[in-house]
Amino acid sequence: MVNNDADLYQLMQKPLQALLSGTEKTLFVKKSVCIRFLLTEKQMLAVNSRFFQ
Numbered sequence: 300m301v302n303n304d305a306d307l308y309q310l311m312q313k314p315l316q317a318l319l320s321g322t323e324k325t326l327f328v329k330k331s332v333c334i335r336f337l338l339t340e341k342q343m344l345a346v347n348s349r350f351f352q
Contacts, residue, residue, distance in 0.1 A: 304337055311336065 307337065307340065
């Protein structure tokens with residue numbers, strides 16, 4: 300179970316490293332993918348909490 304953003308980020312590190320090599324470009328991609336994923340996760344959580352309150 301993922302408790303917070305740090306856990307989520309750790310969880311995503313290995314799959315991302317397997318997909319992308321460690322150049323500057325892919326580091327930027329990794330960061331933007333993580334941020335986009337975290338934002339969409341947070342939006343989903345916000346929507347869910349509104350529906351289930």
